[in-house]
Amino acid sequence: MQFTLETTDPKSRARAGRLTTGHGTIETPIFMPVGTAGTVKAVHQRELRQDIGAQIILGNTYHLYLRPGLDTLYKAGGLHQFGGWDGPILTDSGGYQVFSLSDIRKITEEGVKFRSHIDGSKIDFTPEGVMDIQRIIGADIIMAFDECPPYPSDYEYARKSMELTHRWLKRCIERLDSTEPHYGYEQQLFPIVQGSTYSDLRQQSAEFIASQNRAGNAIGGLSVGEPAEEMYRITELVCGILPADKPRYLMGVGTPANILECIALGVDMFDCVMPTRNARNGMLFTTQGIINIRNEKWKQDFSPIDPGLSNYASSFYTKAYLRHLIHSKEMLGAQIASVHNLSFYLWLVGQAREQIKAGTFSAWKERIIPTLMQRL
């Protein structure tokens, strides 16, 4: 895996780069659509590639472990083969889902014991086990198994959790370095900076993560309910410590404004369920601003969903038609809105990249954020 920095913005820490994986090259900054259970909800693989322009998608270790299960994934030859997406895949480790989806869980030094949110069966996740699972899933980028503390967390909890995450990281690395990929292409581990909103913990964690010298680094535990200003403060602090020659991945972020602000702070990779989840509820991000398509005002607006985007969903269907579908709870409504919102997110990071390369990113960002975030 190779990361090449192409341009750094003169007026911010924004960077344009290229990350090469065994399944192709990713142009950064990039947004990664979330495909939790081996599907980006309501979106065909062909649409991901041709309409949305996705370059890398996410899978979720916990969900894929439950369904379709490791035996099926292994026999298929990994998730790329199973799901028919031959571009790069990143799998998150399941840590976040274990903590958010399961009621009954027990965290020990060894790992986490919890119950499946599907059938209540007992599951035992350890750093080593989660690495083995991600070997079988076959992601190009494997996330470390971490504990993701809620917001707010008190200092002592955040410190102990961070230290546990660091000890687990050593075990993840050891396991990964002593095993081989199953399918012939490389798999690289990204460790995750934790430490909640405490500057000294974040600094300590970022230094520890940086010292592990892996192919890329991630910032976790943000976008969990803290104010945006806190997110930006911690991201800035951490980006200042993580090495400049490795890609930086800010997990679970965020709105269009969040993404542009964090690109300005030096982040290269993003993921978020917002474009797809909000799409299903009729909330659209467009080049003109934010639309709640359920509103009466769109009922007879026969203009394209977003005249600023050229993909099929945004340019072919009208606002009035999409409103009708969402109102009538027709599946096609979620399908159109999902392709549209993801196309918008990929357009957004693509524009950011062009502006960085042109040296105009900072001024553009200040100009465009008010437009993108206004409610139409």
Place this chain on the structure above:
Amino acid sequence: MQFTLETTDPKSRARAGRLTTGHGTIETPIFMPVGTAGTVKAVHQRELRQDIGAQIILGNTYHLYLRPGLDTLYKAGGLHQFGGWDGPILTDSGGYQVFSLSDIRKITEEGVKFRSHIDGSKIDFTPEGVMDIQRIIGADIIMAFDECPPYPSDYEYARKSMELTHRWLKRCIERLDSTEPHYGYEQQLFPIVQGSTYSDLRQQSAEFIASQNRAGNAIGGLSVGEPAEEMYRITELVCGILPADKPRYLMGVGTPANILECIALGVDMFDCVMPTRNARNGMLFTTQGIINIRNEKWKQDFSPIDPGLSNYASSFYTKAYLRHLIHSKEMLGAQIASVHNLSFYLWLVGQAREQIKAGTFSAWKERIIPTLMQRL
């Protein structure tokens, strides 16, 4: 609207023809995907055209009247414009839905009073009103407003219902002949033969319908629970009376076997919710037979959904992946299965047409039905 008979099968009454509308030509025999509320469920318009090969789709007067409503449809310039489907559209009259969806209804000579299944509001459908609505929807083919008696119906009910349907038909024709299309292309009325399973009523109805000399004729009130042999018997009887130089549309039919058998009896046009509704439940029609994709046996079958079909959904995705999606209740499962099943139905009628033109239809039908209807 022009119907040209190209070939008639020497060993059955099967015909190949061409029906020209203001939105293009339909090659018969044809299957028409059902797009009740202005959307063929889970299917993009681009997929209808490019992947499925749909030539004409259905809309439903009752559903479209409720949502998006006539004002919106009229301002959009009709359903073609509103939904982005510029091929031919046929609208059923809403009669069937009025009788199947609404609990509270009152049938009089004047029409039907009932309550919306969405908000309970009072609705009043008359033959004249339903013609006006279909003028506004803008379908190329407009169905007469009929009463569709349940199966079984006693003779007296069936007779009175048929006679009412005939009187309503006269009013439909009068209204349509005294009004103009709104959008500049022609709209043709298809009257509907009723009479339940009673041969003498069906004969009487078919003769009455034929005498109206409209551009095409429909057979209603079948596929409502009667045995297949009854359906075939009535279809054969009615097709023998309806003029050969007009297209014959058998409403709401059916399985692949039903369709081939009824093509052999002289039917040219079909519609049915089965391919899309069954798709959402994981039941697939394939060139090899019927698959319940939920079954364990498909869990690790990494072969294409249907190697006999070349469209994207059937050839790109595997059985194991589709099973995973349907099991996990992921929307993409319904999407893939719907495109697949509709592609299969369009393949089926396309094959039938080729066999008719080659003079080999009857032998082919006998050979293929056991394959298509076997459970894999």
